[in-house]
Amino acid sequence: MVGEESALFQPVGRWCSGTVHACPPQTTVDVAARKMQALGISSLVVAETPERPLGILTDRDLRNRVVAENLLPSTLTVDRIMSTPLVTVGEAEPLHRALYLMARHRIHRLGVTDADGHLVGILSQTDLLRLQRHSPHQLALDIEHAEDFASLATLQRELQRLVEVLARAGTPIRELVEVIAYLEDAIARRVFELTLPDPALQHRLAFLALGSQGRGEQTLATDQDNAFVQADDCSPEELAAIAAFGETLTQRLLDIGIPPCPGGIMTRNPQWRRTQQEWCALIRNWLSVPTPANLMNASMLADLKPLAGNAALATPLRQTYYEHVRTDPIALARMAQNSIRFRVPLGWFGRIKANAPEEGAIDLKKAGIFAITDGVRILAIEYQALEGNTFNRLERLAALDVIPSAESRELAAAFAFLCRLRLRAQLDHLAAGHPPRNTLPLSALGRLERAELRSALETVERLQKLLKMHYRLDLLRN
Numbered sequence: 001m002v003g004e005e006s007a008l009f010q011p012v013g014r015w016c017s018g019t020v021h022a023c024p025p026q027t028t029v030d031v032a033a034r035k036m037q038a039l040g041i042s043s044l045v046v047a048e049t050p051e052r053p054l055g056i057l058t059d060r061d062l063r064n065r066v067v068a069e070n071l072l073p074s075t076l077t078v079d080r081i082m083s084t085p086l087v088t089v090g091e092a093e094p095l096h097r098a099l100y101l102m103a104r105h106r107i108h109r110l111g112v113t114d115a116d117g118h119l120v121g122i123l124s125q126t127d128l129l130r131l132q133r134h135s136p137h138q139l140a141l142d143i144e145h146a147e148d149f150a151s152l153a154t155l156q157r158e159l160q161r162l163v164e165v166l167a168r169a170g171t172p173i174r175e176l177v178e179v180i181a182y183l184e185d186a187i188a189r190r191v192f193e194l195t196l197p198d199p200a201l202q203h204r205l206a207f208l209a210l211g212s213q214g215r216g217e218q219t220l221a222t223d224q225d226n227a228f229v230q231a232d233d234c235s236p237e238e239l240a241a242i243a244a245f246g247e248t249l250t251q252r253l254l255d256i257g258i259p260p261c262p263g264g265i266m267t268r269n270p271q272w273r274r275t276q277q278e279w280c281a282l283i284r285n286w287l288s289v290p291t292p293a294n295l296m297n298a299s300m301l302a303d304l305k306p307l308a309g310n311a312a313l314a315t316p317l318r319q320t321y322y323e324h325v326r327t328d329p330i331a332l333a334r335m336a337q338n339s340i341r342f343r344v345p346l347g348w349f350g351r352i353k354a355n356a357p358e359e360g361a362i363d364l365k366k367a368g369i370f371a372i373t374d375g376v377r378i379l380a381i382e383y384q385a386l387e388g389n390t391f392n393r394l395e396r397l398a399a400l401d402v403i404p405s406a407e408s409r410e411l412a413a414a415f416a417f418l419c420r421l422r423l424r425a426q427l428d429h430l431a432a433g434h435p436p437r438n439t440l441p442l443s444a445l446g447r448l449e450r451a452e453l454r455s456a457l458e459t460v461e462r463l464q465k466l467l468k469m470h471y472r473l474d475l476l477r478n
Contacts, residue, residue: 012098013091016112016123022047025054025079029066032057032078043109045119046082053111053119055084086111091120096166098123100175103136103182136162136179143186149194152187153256159183163220164427173420174391181216181389185209185307188226191256192308195249197241204231204238206306206313207249210265214303215373216389219419220426220436223261224253225300227272229279229313246273265300276313280320287324290334299335302377302386322384332382333471339374340464340473342366344457352454356439362453364422365438368460372415375463379403379470390415403466411463414456421453 022045023032032044036059047053057078065081066073088111089098098110102125112121125137139158146152159180166176192207211225212218228246230239246267254260265272274282279301286298302321306314325332345353345367356363376393380386385396391412398408426436428444445453468474 010095011092012089012095012110012112012123013121015095015098016091016110016121020045020119020122022049022053023057023078024048025082026077028074029062029076029078029081030073033062033073043122043124044078045086045111045122046078046084047119053086053088054079055082056086056109056111057082058109083107086119088113088119089123090115094170096171097175099136100166100171100179103140103179104175106140108137136183139183140186143183143190146190147194149191149252149255152190152194156187156257159187160220163423164430167423167427173416173423176423177217177219177389177419180218181213184213184218184222185216185305187256188213188253188258189308191252192249195245195252197245197248201238201241201245202309204234205229205242205309206311207267207308208314209305209307210300211303212373214305216305217373217419219423220430223259224250225261225265226253226267226307227265227301227304228267228274228309229317230273230275231310231313232275232277234275242273243270276316279317283317283320284324287321287328287331290331290338292338295335295338299374299377302381318386321381321386325382330476332378333473333476335378335381336375336467336471337473337476339371339378340467342371342374344368344371344461344464346454346457346461350454350458352442352450352457354442358439358441360443361439361441363439364418364425367418368414368457369418369422369438371460371464372411372418375467376411378467407462407466410459414459417452417456421449 021035021039021041021043023035025046025048027046036042036044036057043056043058045053046055046057061081061083065071066076087101087105087107089101091112091114101110102108108125110123111119112123114120139155139162143152143155146155162183163176163180166179171179188207188209196202206229208214208227208229209225210227213222213225228242230242234242246269250260250266250268253266260266267273283298283301286294298321301317304314304317345355345362347353352362354360354362355366373390376390376397377386379397379402380393383397383400383402385393385400387393388396394403394408394412394415397403398405403411421440422438425438425440428440429436442450
């Protein structure tokens with residue numbers, strides 16, 4: 001049998017079922033269900049021809065969209081209840097790409113296509129049972145069904161192992177960070193569910209991920225950065241219960257191996273448990289009084305993502321950012337001014353300079369990752385494009401003509417390269433028996449990597465110049 005790690009490099013076509021069972025879109029649901037029963041299968045591709053699928057009909061579709069709705073199968077056609085589109089993967093692509101797609105879309109099946117885009121097979125979760133240990137989809141299911149914190153601690157360690165395997169397998173960094181985000185969110189959500197003292201309480205608060213987890217850009221050993229939004233009309237008893245819950249939740253996350261935030265941005269800290277109105281007022285104050293601490297806090301909260309509880313409680317927070325900067329544009333200029341203080345470590349003739357405490361090493365976060373995430377976030381606040389990660393924001397800003405499309409692609413490539421180097425550095429530190437850090441010896445870079453790093457840092461410099469011009473920072477008084 002192929003080893004678990006080496007199997008991740010195998011082409012998808014080696015693992016998928018080569019038989020495609022299909023039905024036309026106008027097939028009635030009862031006929032399709034009988035065909036699935038006769039063939040002993042749990043899905044049918046919906047297509048005029050099997051090579052060009054419109055979607056897929058699964059047993060879940062039958063259960064959720066027909067039986068649960070008490071609809072008559074003989075009166076429905078499959079195109080009305082199918083899942084669409086059918087997510088596909090090329091038969092020559094590595095298996096880790098298929099695992100990523102299943103996790104990303106939360107699905108159990110993928111269509112497999114040949115070089116011409118024709119459907120040639122179906123890859124299902126069943127096909128991957130031999131790879132359960134290194135399947136993001138299986139890991140997500142294990143997290144969802146974990147019943148105790150010891151199990152979650154094991155799964156947290158397995159997630160770190162999965163990251164290493166996928167990274168060594170060459171998974172593109174954008175896909176990798178999205179898988180990490182999906183699974184880290186699932187772990188935090190499950191800890192929330194197991195810790196929640198009263199089910200009624202979840203409607204009175206929203207549990208938020210902030211910072212890199214809020215953006216969905218973690219790599220290894222990300223610190224806790226989280227907060228609660230409480231309903232404005234919470235009773236004193238509810239607020240006391242939420243405070244106790246916040247303390248316990250932070251501790252449970254620590255117990256399963258998620259490090260504390262050095263700055264105290266955790267639900268155990270009363271400053272990061274506030275009502276909706278309190279948060280909105282605080283955001284306006286942070287933006288109006290742009291001290292370094294206020295700007296750091298405003299940036300952290302701008303990357304919010306609801307993980308559990310009542311997500312609607314968080315909606316006004318993001319809107320507060322958008323509304324405030326429309327009436328106070330100087331707030332964004334102050335944020336930009338703070339951002340460009342972090343100088344790119346390039347010297348004369350493009351020489352890369354060490355900027356880390358270790359001699360001859362570069363801190364990749366300080367060198368460029370922070371400058372990109374921070375600069376893009378500032379523009380995203382102005383143009384109401386905060387949803388998603390930095391890659392998503394760059395695409396949205398390019399679509400709005402805020403950043404030229406070519407420059408947006410350059411920034412995305414530079415960001416991906418810096419993140420990939422950062423993950424490599426973290427893995428190298430772990431392999432040496434040290435905690436993961438963002439620093440990499442410049443001597444570890446080959447000639448081509450040095451050239452690519454120099455190009456990435458020059459791209460970061462151009463972003464800082466864009467911010468300086470866009471917000472007219474030369475005219476801004478200190």
